[in-house]
Amino acid sequence: MGEGRGASMQRVMPRMVLREGNRRQLPDQFGQCWSQSDALADGLTLVTSSYQPLKPLVEEAETAHSQPVLVMTFGLNGESNYSEKRGASMMFRQQHVTIASFHHSLGERYYPERQKVDQLRLLVSESMLERYIGGAATQRLFGDYKLRQHAYSRVAPVAQQHLHALQQAQGDMLSMHIHALNLLAAHRYLFEETREAPRLHPQDVVAVERARDWMVAHLSETLSLGALALAVGLSEYKLKLAFHRHFNTTPGQMLLQLRMEEAHRLLEQGLQVAQVAWRVGYRHANNFSVAFWRYYGRYPKSI
Numbered sequence: 001m002g003e004g005r006g007a008s009m010q011r012v013m014p015r016m017v018l019r020e021g022n023r024r025q026l027p028d029q030f031g032q033c034w035s036q037s038d039a040l041a042d043g044l045t046l047v048t049s050s051y052q053p054l055k056p057l058v059e060e061a062e063t064a065h066s067q068p069v070l071v072m073t074f075g076l077n078g079e080s081n082y083s084e085k086r087g088a089s090m091m092f093r094q095q096h097v098t099i100a101s102f103h104h105s106l107g108e109r110y111y112p113e114r115q116k117v118d119q120l121r122l123l124v125s126e127s128m129l130e131r132y133i134g135g136a137a138t139q140r141l142f143g144d145y146k147l148r149q150h151a152y153s154r155v156a157p158v159a160q161q162h163l164h165a166l167q168q169a170q171g172d173m174l175s176m177h178i179h180a181l182n183l184l185a186a187h188r189y190l191f192e193e194t195r196e197a198p199r200l201h202p203q204d205v206v207a208v209e210r211a212r213d214w215m216v217a218h219l220s221e222t223l224s225l226g227a228l229a230l231a232v233g234l235s236e237y238k239l240k241l242a243f244h245r246h247f248n249t250t251p252g253q254m255l256l257q258l259r260m261e262e263a264h265r266l267l268e269q270g271l272q273v274a275q276v277a278w279r280v281g282y283r284h285a286n287n288f289s290v291a292f293w294r295y296y297g298r299y300p301k302s303i
């Protein structure tokens with residue numbers, strides 16, 4: 001992200017940002033770059049952003065809140081970086097969640113040339129977190145209130161449905177609030193300090209990563225837990241335990257996520273519903289359509 005900084009790099013100062021209500025936008029000379037903030041509840045805010053700069057972009061950012069906040073950034077498309085003046089840096093990437101906390105931060109956001117970067121951010125205040133995880137856990141989480149990155153991980157499979165529903169529920173404040181809280185709950189294991197479970201053996205980590213890769217390579221086949229366990233050399237019990245500890249999900253939920261993501265990609269490429277269904281392991285298009293609707297909240301023909 002740091003390549004090419006210089007004369008060809010666009011730099012945006014805070015005074016250049018255009019504001020109208022809860023929406024902020026950069027001048028058209030920089031490209032299509034905007035963000036919108038929606039207060040879902042006292043202490044819970046959703047920020048939706050979409051950046052597609054004409055040239056590599058650096059946006060100076062100074063962010064301060066009335067109280068410390070936990071920020072969960074979900075990458076929907078593309079990737080961007082943030083570098084704080086005190087030296088901390090974070091990456092935001094598609095299909096990943098980056099979790100950080102701070103009270104006041106001064107730094108720069110970096111966006112690549114012509115790449116579309118779409119993100120959702122949940123801002124959860126200190127007082128709201130105290131209500132859900134308790135004062136002691138919240139105090140450990142925020143520490144000295146400086147910028148702290150707590151996690152950078154793939155979005156939990158159990159959260160994909162809520163992430164997509166949140167994008168579709170724009171304007172429906174009740175639905176947005178419900179799905180936002182579900183996203184927070186699905187990823188709390190990444191930031192809440194609890195009694196640590198026994199770590200996986202490095203060989204088991206390698207095996208469970210191979211299991212996910214094996215799923216990706218065999219999406220069109222009828223898969224069973226037994227076949228998957230045999231392919232990577234683990235017992236069924238150990239495979240389920242490894243998925244829970246390493247991915248915070250089950251093999252079945254992971255398989256559903258992989259199939260739905262691949263189906264969405266193929267539909268965007270123009271393939272017919274029946275073709276897509278077959279390529280992601282569904283022998284009947286109707287069954288696939290129902291599964292797709294349950295996962296995304298809309299039917300495959302709408303893509």
